Amino acid sequence: LAAMVFGDNEARARLNAIVHPRVRDRAAQLAEKAPDDAVVVQDIPLLVENGMFPAFHIVIVVDADVPSRVRRLVTDRGMTERDARARIAAQATTAERKAAADVWLDNSGDPGQVLAAATELWACRLVPFEANVRLGRCASRGTPRIVAYDPTWPDQAERIMSRIRLAAGDAGLRVDHIGPTSVPGLATRDVIDVQLTVASLADADAIADRLGDAGFPVVPGLTRDTPSDDDANPEQWGKRVHCGADPRRWVNVQVRVVGTPAWRFALLFPAWLRATASAAAEYAEVIRRLAERDEDTSIADYAGAKEPWFERARPRALRWARQESWSPPS
Incomplete structure (x- = not known):
């Protein structure tokens, strides 16, 4: 045979x-x-x-x-x-x-x-x-640690996104690799960040169990991004967050509604870093200092400590987007 x-x-x-x-x-x-x-x-x-x-x-x-x-x-x-x-x-x-x-x-x-x-x-x-x-729990991550860029991160992200697409079904409008691991050459934390785009938070809630069954349980309590001064409407900043359950592959899944400010900035930020070497180098130095500041720094404290830099960087990224006529992928 x-x-x-x-x-x-x-x-x-x-x-x-x-x-x-x-x-x-x-x-x-x-x-x-x-x-x-x-x-x-x-x-x-x-x-x-x-x-x-x-x-x-x-x-x-x-x-x-x-x-x-x-x-x-x-x-x-x-x-x-x-x-x-x-x-x-x-x-x-x-x-x-x-x-x-x-x-x-x-x-x-x-x-x-x-x-x-x-x-x-x-x-x-x-x-x-x-x-x-x-x-329904996240993999333990310990303290923040910066590692050299891993050229396999894009392939790892694609595997993760393929699972999320399958779990989300028609409710998932698109899935994108975002965050610093999507920036070639950038030393950062070994965490794959992806964004799942949905039409509404009701859709996000409807697929929460399916994402959990696929290995991405929901993170309770994380339901809102920090509003920016240019658009403080609270209705625009809701989100859902899921995490990876695999103890050897840390994953953050940001579930946001298409067209909202945080959805757009999550796509803009890595595009800006990929196109602007000085901004990428500046960000790399910021996260390196924060990760080394205290061995007992928690992930939440590390994330919060980055907010002042993001507040200063946001106008620059938006200005770059206008100059380059950048728009989110369709």
């Missing part, structure tokens, strides 16, 4: 049309029977190829280099080298799998090494992640 379908795209599509719906239905049945505190692990060889990864809280790719994969298929499965290479060629590329992977485990070498990595992953990430989702 493998020899027939992995060298023939049409035959493989026919086989997939027969098998995949049945596999999905059976997997759903098994997942529904799992205890409330279970960690359900689904081993899906074609997860990436079928675009299924946004439906899962976390994607772990166990990879091996091509020579190792060919050798194992020939030795363990009795395949010819030609058939083994045809199977590999029909699958997602390494780059495509890395784009979908929240965790990458290299299985090319000693099995004991990947087993140790999987054991640590289970105990330190998956088990507490499940508890956080079930209990």
Whole structure:
């Protein structure tokens, strides 16, 4: 069967049309029977190829280099080298799998090494992640710490946004990577900030449980941005905030109504920093000093201490937007 379908795209599509719906239905049945505190692990060889990864809280790719994969298929499965290479060629590329992977485990070498990595992953990430989702709580973050820019932040943000889009459904008008991790080269806290755009706060409340089930529980009490002097109408500053439940990937989800001042500024601010090197450098110095000021500084105190700088920077960012005819993405 493998020899027939992995060298023939049409035959493989026919086989997939027969098998995949049945596999999905059976997997759903098994997942529904799992205890409330279970960690359900689904081993899906074609997860990436079928675009299924946004439906899962976390994607772990166990990879091996091509020579190792060919050798194992020939030795363990009795395949010819030609058939083994045809199977590999029909699958997602390494780059495509890395784009979908929240965790990458290299299985090319000693099995004991990947087993140790999987054991640590289970105990330190998956088990507490499940508890956080079930209990609707944010992952603990400790004190603010500035780290060097991570070039994988945009890919991480895209995975997060794909999950949020799926959970929000039609109520989500768009999702954007905002905040300092969206500014290339900027050293900042390792927290992915995204903004989910909705038509109303009623829509935000209606999807709160769905976002929580997807791994982004609501943060009670954070329902308003700080009004600016140029638009102090309190009706314009409402919001909802969700956080990431994954203990190894901190996430802030700002849910704002399209067209409101805070919604617009959340998109403008990183655009201004990306276009204005001096402003980005100034912001980097501000957050570095605040993070180093006191080892016991809380996240809330750190955020509040940035407000005076934002008050001074806001007019400059707005002036830049007028000069450059900047407008929010549509």
